[in-house]
Amino acid sequence: MSLTTNKSGLPEPLVRAVTYSNYNKEGCDYSVTDLIRPPRIAALERQHADEIEEDAIDRLWALMGSAAHEVLRRSAKTGIIEERAIVEIDGFKIGGQLDYAVSDDTLWDYKLTSVWAAKDGAKPEWIQQLNCYRYMASKYGVVFTKMVIVALFRDWSKREAARNSDYPQQQAAVLEIPLWSDADVEKWLSERIAMHEAANKELPLCTDEDVWAKPEKWAVMKKGGKRALKLHDTEAAAKEHAVSQSGLDIEYRAGERTRCESYCRVSQFCSQWK
Numbered sequence: 001m002s003l004t005t006n007k008s009g010l011p012e013p014l015v016r017a018v019t020y021s022n023y024n025k026e027g028c029d030y031s032v033t034d035l036i037r038p039p040r041i042a043a044l045e046r047q048h049a050d051e052i053e054e055d056a057i058d059r060l061w062a063l064m065g066s067a068a069h070e071v072l073r074r075s076a077k078t079g080i081i082e083e084r085a086i087v088e089i090d091g092f093k094i095g096g097q098l099d100y101a102v103s104d105d106t107l108w109d110y111k112l113t114s115v116w117a118a119k120d121g122a123k124p125e126w127i128q129q130l131n132c133y134r135y136m137a138s139k140y141g142v143v144f145t146k147m148v149i150v151a152l153f154r155d156w157s158k159r160e161a162a163r164n165s166d167y168p169q170q171q172a173a174v175l176e177i178p179l180w181s182d183a184d185v186e187k188w189l190s191e192r193i194a195m196h197e198a199a200n201k202e203l204p205l206c207t208d209e210d211v212w213a214k215p216e217k218w219a220v221m222k223k224g225g226k227r228a229l230k231l232h233d234t235e236a237a238a239k240e241h242a243v244s245q246s247g248l249d250i251e252y253r254a255g256e257r258t259r260c261e262s263y264c265r266v267s268q269f270c271s272q273w274k
Contacts, residue, residue, distance in 0.1 A: 018059035028095035039199035
């Protein structure tokens with residue numbers, strides 16, 4: 001069990017709120033959310049469970065997400081609301097909790113997220129999650145022919161929306177999720193179970209996708225300026241751009257592993273990050 005600290009001096013009721021959990025796996029070996037997570041991170045969290053420290057202030061977004069789900073749950077009048085489904089794959093029990101489903105055969109899921117997270121539409125893990133939930137519900141005789149993510153943008157800016165036509169023009173987006181076949185869901189579940197089980201014996205490396213890697217870039221900008229006119233993948237391309245007109249400079253921008261740097265609870269125990 002990880003230790004929650006309060007280095008920011010938040011009020012005690014707020015600290016209790018961010019640490020409270022009534023989550024129950026109900027005898028499942030994995031949840032769908034467990035399987036979506038990178039196997040290396042999940043394995044390290046199990047190995048160092050009693051050493052992990054997390055400050056209460058870093059749990060505030062999770063608290064807000066839980067609060068939003070609770071309000072939405074209370075607001076729903078009909079349909080399936082936060083029901084848990086369990087299936088068995090390769091001898092392992094897998095559980096998943098559906099947010100909300102209504103009688104028109106649509107499975108809904110709410111995400112309190114950032115504008116950046118949904119800039120390219122539904123994230124791959126959202127697509128994986130909802131397809132697993134649809135599959136699991138079908139084993140209980142509940143058939144969904146449509147799946148929808150409602151993305152609620154916690155950092156949305158009305159000013160930015162007015163200034164930038166490429167920015168989301170409202171604070172929520174309704175994203176339809178592509179449907180996988182049952183065979184594709186079973187294949188994905190089987191592969192993820194095998195990966196997580198193998199990680200208990202030998203730690204795999206995280207992929208670039210797992211660590212939210214940003215590749216190195218060369219920025220071309222006006223001399224004395226701060227914003228890039230264009231980012232290039234290679235130095236040669238940046239130089240070619242810079243010599244095309246006067247008054248331009250090139251700035252190297254190193255690659256980043258955003259998750260490792262700011263969002264991984266076990267980076268201090270991770271040899272790959274070190």
